[in-house]
Amino acid sequence: MAIHAVKGNWWNEPLHRMEIIWISIAFVWGLVMFSAMIYWHIAGQQNLSNEAYRIDPEVFAARAEAMADQYTIGEEGDTGVPIVQPPPGSDVYLIARLWEWWPVLQFEKDQSYRLHLSSMDWQHGFSLQPTNINIQVHPNYDLVLTITPTEAGEFFVVCNEFCGIGHHTMVGKIRVVDKK
Amino acid sequence: MSVGALEGALAWPEEKYRICGDTGLRVYAKAETLIKVNAVVGVVFLAVGGLFGLLVALTRWPAVHLLPAEWFYTLLTAHGAAVLLFWIIFFEMAILYFASAILLNCRLAAPKFAWLGFILMVVGSLMATVAVLQGESSVMFTSYVPMKAAPHFYLGLILFAVGALFGCMVFFGTLVIAKEEKTYEGSVPLVTFGAITAAIIAVFTIASGAIILIPTFLWSIGYIANIDSLTYKLVWWAMGHSSQQINVSAQVAIWYAIAALVLGAKPLSEKVSRSAFLLYILFLQLASAHHLLAEPGISSEWKVFNTSYAIYLAVLGSMIHGMSLPGAIEAAQRRRGFTKGIFGWLRQAPWDNPAFSGMFISLVLFGFLGGISGVVLGTEQINLLLHNTLYVPGHFHATVVAGTTLAFMAITYLVVPLIFRRELILPAVAKWQPYIFGIGVAGISLFMMGAGTLGVARRHWDITFSDSVFTFDYPGTAFLMMGLNGISAILAAIGGLMYVVVVVGSILFGKVRDEAAIKANPIVAPGAAVSSYGGEGTLKLPGTIVLVSVFFLAFVLYYFINWKFLSEVWPLS
Ligand code: HEM
Ligand SMILES: [Cu+2]
Numbered sequence: 185m186a187i188h189a190v191k192g193n194w195w196n197e198p199l200h201r202m203e204i205i206w207i208s209i210a211f212v213w214g215l216v217m218f219s220a221m222i223y224w225h226i227a228g229q230q231n232l233s234n235e236a237y238r239i240d241p242e243v244f245a246a247r248a249e250a251m252a253d254q255y256t257i258g259e260e261g262d263t264g265v266p267i268v269q270p271p272p273g274s275d276v277y278l279i280a281r282l283w284e285w286w287p288v289l290q291f292e293k294d295q296s297y298r299l300h301l302s303s304m305d306w307q308h309g310f311s312l313q314p315t316n317i318n319i320q321v322h323p324n325y326d327l328v329l330t331i332t333p334t335e336a337g338e339f340f341v342v343c344n345e346f347c348g349i350g351h352h353t354m355v356g357k358i359r360v361v362d363k364k
Numbered sequence: 365m366s367v368g369a370l371e372g373a374l375a376w377p378e379e380k381y382r383i384c385g386d387t388g389l390r391v392y393a394k395a396e397t398l399i400k401v402n403a404v405v406g407v408v409f410l411a412v413g414g415l416f417g418l419l420v421a422l423t424r425w426p427a428v429h430l431l432p433a434e435w436f437y438t439l440l441t442a443h444g445a446a447v448l449l450f451w452i453i454f455f456e457m458a459i460l461y462f463a464s465a466i467l468l469n470c471r472l473a474a475p476k477f478a479w480l481g482f483i484l485m486v487v488g489s490l491m492a493t494v495a496v497l498q499g500e501s502s503v504m505f506t507s508y509v510p511m512k513a514a515p516h517f518y519l520g521l522i523l524f525a526v527g528a529l530f531g532c533m534v535f536f537g538t539l540v541i542a543k544e545e546k547t548y549e550g551s552v553p554l555v556t557f558g559a560i561t562a563a564i565i566a567v568f569t570i571a572s573g574a575i576i577l578i579p580t581f582l583w584s585i586g587y588i589a590n591i592d593s594l595t596y597k598l599v600w601w602a603m604g605h606s607s608q609q610i611n612v613s614a615q616v617a618i619w620y621a622i623a624a625l626v627l628g629a630k631p632l633s634e635k636v637s638r639s640a641f642l643l644y645i646l647f648l649q650l651a652s653a654h655h656l657l658a659e660p661g662i663s664s665e666w667k668v669f670n671t672s673y674a675i676y677l678a679v680l681g682s683m684i685h686g687m688s689l690p691g692a693i694e695a696a697q698r699r700r701g702f703t704k705g706i707f708g709w710l711r712q713a714p715w716d717n718p719a720f721s722g723m724f725i726s727l728v729l730f731g732f733l734g735g736i737s738g739v740v741l742g743t744e745q746i747n748l749l750l751h752n753t754l755y756v757p758g759h760f761h762a763t764v765v766a767g768t769t770l771a772f773m774a775i776t777y778l779v780v781p782l783i784f785r786r787e788l789i790l791p792a793v794a795k796w797q798p799y800i801f802g803i804g805v806a807g808i809s810l811f812m813m814g815a816g817t818l819g820v821a822r823r824h825w826d827i828t829f830s831d832s833v834f835t836f837d838y839p840g841t842a843f844l845m846m847g848l849n850g851i852s853a854i855l856a857a858i859g860g861l862m863y864v865v866v867v868v869g870s871i872l873f874g875k876v877r878d879e880a881a882i883k884a885n886p887i888v889a890p891g892a893a894v895s896s897y898g899g900e901g902t903l904k905l906p907g908t909i910v911l912v913s914v915f916f917l918a919f920v921l922y923y924f925i926n927w928k929f930l931s932e933v934w935p936l937s
Binding site for chain 2: 186187188189191194197199200202206210211218220221222224228229230232233234260263305306307312315316318320321322325326329330331334342343344345346351353354355
């Protein structure tokens, strides 16, 4: 009984056959799940980049602004937010700050970009919808990931790390267009 | 002063105790009082925190959208702290004292020290709750830097943790006394072993908490200039995740205790069950890693190694308990003559007894909803699909509410008659409570997971993004999920209220459980008082085999479905 002290040598009690089988299955299943992650690093297409740098928020902002100065192609409606279309393969910067994602980025379908994410203030959550990719964004860290949009259309970046009272208004936009 | 008087002053005073009419255990008055006060304060926090949970859920129901944004975030923070920290840990203190002093027939070591710990916990929890409700500390219970709370928020948490540490020390002290004074023979009971597991993990947890919360407190009063946001998370989760393993250990110990008390069930094998607890201690500390899977600046090797090598062996521990428990119950039932078919033993189980039904529902929901979703969520790459979505609270309401909270509720139905020595009032309400609460919590878990799978963010006031420059429309199903979540929340809240009414009502107004009541209404299974253990040998347990097979199938299928989902999103590297 589980609520009573046990006398005698319980360690040498024989095991139930079902226990041995179940423990073996569970153990092997653990190994399968372990291997699956490694396998995906080799053969899978969706892995979070390990490339990250420490960076000052001002430096990051300056790089984003330099990119915008060079590649702005217009303004998103009457929002005042520039639409920036950097060339495929280039370094692209997306600023997270209270409470916006800046600027609006325009990508070409099936092209890869080196997307940099960093925050100017608190932590934010990069949640790309409706694709559903979710990545944490920290201040002072510049995360660089290579991203390849596979469908054209309008996508949104919802903030999914609580960042204060305006958190729910923090939505950004990414456009994906077909290659000209 | 004469030598004799000095000796008298130093000697342990004889402590008052009684012999429990139900179990024959020796119950010391001081231990009993401490169990009572800790449990009662815990239940108060559950009642208040549960109400906050309901208000939060009603706000997240877009058609209702109850609270303004400021209150939503304030009460969400208060909800997390009140239930996850205060309710659970106060109740765990009661469990530690029960599993040491009561189960080992021993007096409590240093009851004054235990009271000091209790007072620190009360002061700390009140201080932190007040800080949150004042509105300047709506930082969520995780309080990620660089967002800053008021200093007394951190200070309250620190005092609370120190108090809990005192409780653990009293627990270990009691074990030592019991051993020295030979109040039991042989090895400690399995339930006590589970409690030891919980307490060891608690010490590690509180140490991590000190390492992170003390500097954060100093930072909040301006003494330290800067705290790195990533380092904070790493250490914070060494506390935050380990504390979940305390809950699991405590809850599994409670499952075994209820099965033993109600059915006279004994573990299939002491060796297996104890080794499974040991796996928790050995392989969980690094599980803090699975909270960092979507963070920058941490290598994949570190993430994969620490989430899996470490975590899958802890998962193994849970899978073992997931087999041992139904196995023990099936064996006990078959021994009592319920041998018809594969599931006759289960059909004939005491489903009217809320201690049993609560325990079994807790076991099933924890395994199927909480366990499977946890492993999927903790897979390095799949985490990208679900990180910070509502899937996360969906998962942990299955573990910590359907699992831990319901298990604690279930044992309360035994604690009230055995420790408070009161008969339950409103037995019909008590009988239905685990079902109503269980269905409600299964609902909130499933629907939050569903919404999360569709990308809905957690900790988010308005999924229609009012006042935002850009708005995005989540699919209609997401809104449906949030509505169903709201309805389930109402059900869960009703279940919670039923629990509070029965428990508080019984303690205050229940009939005193005297000799006659014990005879008329025995709550401990006949034979449960007999000390026996050992493998059930060759007894065939087909029902358990079917249950674990279904579980395993569901696990494997759901796991691979999520890889399939992942393979469809934009390539990333
Ligand atoms: C009536 C019962 C309950 C209901 C209806 C409920 C509902 C909710 C809802 C809707 C959320 C918010 C999800 C979000 O927007 O991110 C939440 C968060 C949470 N709940 Fe509950 N809950 C209940 C009981 C509990 C209990 C008993 C516990 C712990 C033992 C618990 C622990 C938590 C925690 C830790 C959070 C996360 C807070 C945060 O994100 O900072 N809940 N709950
Ligand atoms: Cu944000």
